[in-house]
Amino acid sequence: MGLAHFLAIARGDEPADLAFRNGRVCNVFTGEIIDADVAIAGDTIVGVGPDYDAKEEIDLGGRYVCPGLIDSHVHLESSMVTPYQFARAVVPRGTTTVIADPHEVANVAGEDGVRYILAASEGLPLNVCVALPSCVPATHMATAGAELTARELESLANLPRVVGLAEFMNVPGVVLGLPGALEKLEAFRERVIDGHAPGVGGKWLQAYVGAGPGSDHECTTVDEMLEKLRLGMYVFVREATGAKNLRELVPAITPFNSRRCAFSTDDRHPADLIEEGHIDHLLRLAVSEGLDPATAIRMATLNAAEWFRLRDRGAIAPGRKADLAVFADLKDFRAELVVAGGRV
The missing domain is CATH 3.20.20.140 (Metal-dependent hydrolases)
Structure with missing residues (x-):
């Protein structure tokens, strides 16, 4: 995905390929748990927040989302x-x-x-x-x-x-x-x-x-x-x-x-x-x-x-690889859904 295409989706001018709704995102930068949607285009995260249109949606029902x-x-x-x-x-x-x-x-x-x-x-x-x-x-x-x-x-x-x-x-x-x-x-x-x-x-x-x-x-x-x-x-x-x-x-x-x-x-x-x-x-x-x-x-x-200087992954943030794990319990991590390179 070229930078111009990424920017158009990140700005909200074009729809993402996939949006995970109603997730609880584990922000590894701040240690917070944030209620947010995660929008993906191709193999890349384009946005973390509300109001991203997408061609496909998956409702996480309040489950946690962390990086792969x-x-x-x-x-x-x-x-x-x-x-x-x-x-x-x-x-x-x-x-x-x-x-x-x-x-x-x-x-x-x-x-x-x-x-x-x-x-x-x-x-x-x-x-x-x-x-x-x-x-x-x-x-x-x-x-x-x-x-x-x-x-x-x-x-x-x-x-x-x-x-x-x-x-x-x-x-x-x-x-x-x-x-x-x-x-x-x-x-x-x-x-x-x-x-x-x-x-x-x-x-x-x-x-x-x-x-x-x-x-x-x-x-x-x-x-x-x-x-x-x-x-x-x-x-x-x-x-x-x-x-x-x-x-x-x-x-x-x-x-x-x-x-x-x-x-x-x-x-x-x-x-x-x-x-x-x-x-x-x-x-x-x-x-x-x-x-x-x-x-x-x-x-x-x-x-x-x-x-390992893998600056394209390890967090849920715009521009990072769309590698995600969805789970229900912070104290008993068991993946219920995994996204690798934007593919479920």
């Missing part, structure tokens, strides 16, 4: 299904964007594995953004089917939907400035670099953060989480199949530091996806542990979008 949920770090291959089947499992639950790290498939197939994930996820209702695997193999002691050097990662960096460099597991390589690690950090200096620093603190953490990695999903204690937040890192609160850290970490989240917190499922197996859920499960769990629902929703949407 975002998983800040996930290995799709851990679900043991293709991206298409993964999308079938998570989109109905409200997830519309994931940041995928194809580390495991790259360990086997290298650059071809990364390109496979991008190709297999093209055109899905789930927007699969890819953070390139930073450590293939994970260590020099590993036996892997491939190696991704800085040069090979640079060749992938500008492909559509690539957002940066995934979890930099080689902490000694970063802190000690070892060859290979330094080249990758330099190559992605202006891009997003995710971290992976379990239990790292003190001067080593200072050096690690200063070298470029700006997020971490490996925190297991409140003290570890707070130390990383104090140094400016984003912390992805993780609840995976194996590593279950959310309950331990929720007490560390405050109204002030919550803007640098998001959610990650990391490795979540099929049974858990089907029986418990995806990011929706993390929302329910966090709220049950005492986290404010508005804060939890913002962590699952805007915070993740901002860290």
Whole structure:
């Protein structure tokens, strides 16, 4: 949709394609719940407020509307299904964007594995953004089917939907400035670099953060989480199949530091996806542990979008992608209707 067409609809001169009436919009900028209609044209939100004409209308009957949920770090291959089947499992639950790290498939197939994930996820209702695997193999002691050097990662960096460099597991390589690690950090200096620093603190953490990695999903204690937040890192609160850290970490989240917190499922197996859920499960769990629902929703949407520089999503506002989840209970998030890219 061109800008002139968008403006004509946003001004109210032309009808939107679709309007959701009588919704309660979760405003992730202010933390308010606002009674408002949401008007959509194509894959874009054109207005949030009253009196937008539309070719089609859906009455939400007072249900809540929030932005589509975002998983800040996930290995799709851990679900043991293709991206298409993964999308079938998570989109109905409200997830519309994931940041995928194809580390495991790259360990086997290298650059071809990364390109496979991008190709297999093209055109899905789930927007699969890819953070390139930073450590293939994970260590020099590993036996892997491939190696991704800085040069090979640079060749992938500008492909559509690539957002940066995934979890930099080689902490000694970063802190000690070892060859290979330094080249990758330099190559992605202006891009997003995710971290992976379990239990790292003190001067080593200072050096690690200063070298470029700006997020971490490996925190297991409140003290570890707070130390990383104090140094400016984003912390992805993780609840995976194996590593279950959310309950331990929720007490560390405050109204002030919550803007640098998001959610990650990391490795979540099929049974858990089907029986418990995806990011929706993390929302329910966090709220049950005492986290404010508005804060939890913002962590699952805007915070993740901002860290990954996805400025076209993460909120319900004019010009943002029409990714929405409709639900009835703030304390028991269960999507009843999902809009992905403007399509119900």
